[in-house]
Amino acid sequence: MAGIIGYGVYVPKNRITVEEIARVWKKDGKAISKGLNVKEKAVAAYDEDACTMAVEAARRAVSQAGIEGKQLGAIYVGSESHPYAVKPTASIVADAIGASPELTAADLEFACKAGTAGMQMCMALVDSPVPEWLEYGMSIGTDTAQGRPNDALEFTAASGGAAYIMGKKKEEILANILDTYSYTTDTPDFWRRQHAEFPRHAGRFTGEPAYFKHVIGAAKGMMERVKMQAKDFDYAVFHQPNGKFPIKVAKMLDFSMEQIEQGLTTPFIGNTYSGSMMIGLASILDKAKKGDKILAVSYGSGAGSDAFVIETTENIEKKRHKKSVFEMFEEKEYIDYAEYAKCRKKLKSM
Amino acid sequence: MNGSLPLIWRKFGERYDLDGNFCETCKTAYFPARAVCQKCRRKGKLVAQKMPKTGTIISFTELSAGPAGFEHEVPYFIAIIELENKARLLSQIVDSEKEKIKIGTKVEKVFRKISDIDPEGPIAYGYKFKVVD
Incomplete structure (x- = not known):
């Protein structure tokens, strides 16, 4: 059965605080930061995009997996900020990590959850008897999330990504995926039309009928299928559009703060969209010990959630990254709003 | 993207993953390959x-006037780097x-955008380096 044999995270160095964004728009930064439970967000540099971050995360994952790029039979890149509307990010990643040409590759989009949809696809391909030659598959969630200036999303829309490699050799698997379950409906909570630069959202509508309904639907459906309750898990991680929603949804599902704390990364780097839950899960895997059970639930607007029940193996200790996700967060440099506007190409006369 | 597209495409191996010989x-x-x-x-x-x-950085300079396509990135540093196999690159x-950023500082390769000047044109990706902390 397919499991995770390697994972990698990339978070850009630049940070802008919520208070700095609020200063420009004459808003109460302290109150907004407290209300969202987000202190600052990661901002991709001028020469970074969802593709460069995907490559960096992929390289770390390949290194931890202990395989060569050319052994990957599938690469999927989930993002809502692919650099091209037509031309895959996945083929650039494949070339950059030496996986070309014998592989299948595609870009995916499902707002913030395309990366976890890719994980499910890789699991299925790795487990499937056809194609027989396909041993490993990698899914990446990466975004340079767009937030319209002076929109509520601007305080949290951040940059970052994570890559997961699936394989089925027991001696390589650091975490088994015991089961997966998804919950999907047509819910117009957040969208970006073709050629539109920034997404639009339905304000308060993005809470109850969108995020909470789908995350809870997927989490409950998943736990019922594996006959487990919240108390049976060592850790849980949920998609984190801000630092408040995942804490609220955890309480609604009877998870404690101790169970979700290690995977709660948005307060420190903002919402990395497709990278959000995948980075939180990586942080949990950084700390988890053999036999720990993890519930991971993503959320993508539009809307749907993918849930995974994960159990770590004895290989988790042997395969630890030299630098943990939280240690990576400390490698940062603060920028002001002007620098942020330049980095994210918000100045139209450039 | 500056330059001929087929010419740049032929250099993907070199630019993406430091293919030399x-x-x-x-x-x-040798890098680039001879x-x-x-x-x-x-x-x-x-x-x-x-x-x-x-x-390792062999020599470096800070640019305050960049060539076309790099105007918005100045000031920035470029360096001659000696890789662990003695091959050198800029x-x-x-x-x-x-x-x-000093002579003798250890650096590592990162994947970045090199050129993205035409919003409707292709993006050139490739290597840059950063100081190893």
Whole structure:
């Protein structure tokens, strides 16, 4: 059965605080930061995009997996900020990590959850008897999330990504995926039309009928299928559009703060969209010990959630990254709003 | 993207993953790859080889006037880097504190956008280096 044999995270160095964004728009930064439970967000540099971050995360994952790029039979890149509307990010990643040409590759989009949809696809391909030659598959969630200036999303829309490699050799698997379950409906909570630069959202509508309904639907459906309750898990991680929603949804599902704390990364780097839950899960895997059970639930607007029940193996200790996700967060440099506007190409006369 | 698209496409291996070559006769690594070993000439036997991803700064300078396409990135550093196999290359240095960019500083390869000047044109990706903390 397919499991995770390697994972990698990339978070850009630049940070802008919520208070700095609020200063420009004459808003109460302290109150907004407290209300969202987000202190600052990661901002991709001028020469970074969802593709460069995907490559960096992929390289770390390949290194931890202990395989060569050319052994990957599938690469999927989930993002809502692919650099091209037509031309895959996945083929650039494949070339950059030496996986070309014998592989299948595609870009995916499902707002913030395309990366976890890719994980499910890789699991299925790795487990499937056809194609027989396909041993490993990698899914990446990466975004340079767009937030319209002076929109509520601007305080949290951040940059970052994570890559997961699936394989089925027991001696390589650091975490088994015991089961997966998804919950999907047509819910117009957040969208970006073709050629539109920034997404639009339905304000308060993005809470109850969108995020909470789908995350809870997927989490409950998943736990019922594996006959487990919240108390049976060592850790849980949920998609984190801000630092408040995942804490609220955890309480609604009877998870404690101790169970979700290690995977709660948005307060420190903002919402990395497709990278959000995948980075939180990586942080949990950084700390988890053999036999720990993890519930991971993503959320993508539009809307749907993918849930995974994960159990770590004895290989988790042997395969630890030299630098943990939280240690990576400390490698940062603060920028002001002007620098942020330049980095994210918000100045139209450039 | 500056320059001919097919010419840049042919350099993807070099730019994405430091594809160079190595002379098995005199044990010299070349980056970019050479058609002929400059030491052994016709006696040389060149084989494809990926370059190491880390190296040391040999020389550096800070640019305050960049070429076309880099105007918005100035001031920035470029450096001659000696890789662990002694091959040398010129690269932009990113994500590094100014004080740490010195001769002898260890650096590692990162994947970045090199050129993205035409919003409707292709994006050129490739290597840059950053100081290893």
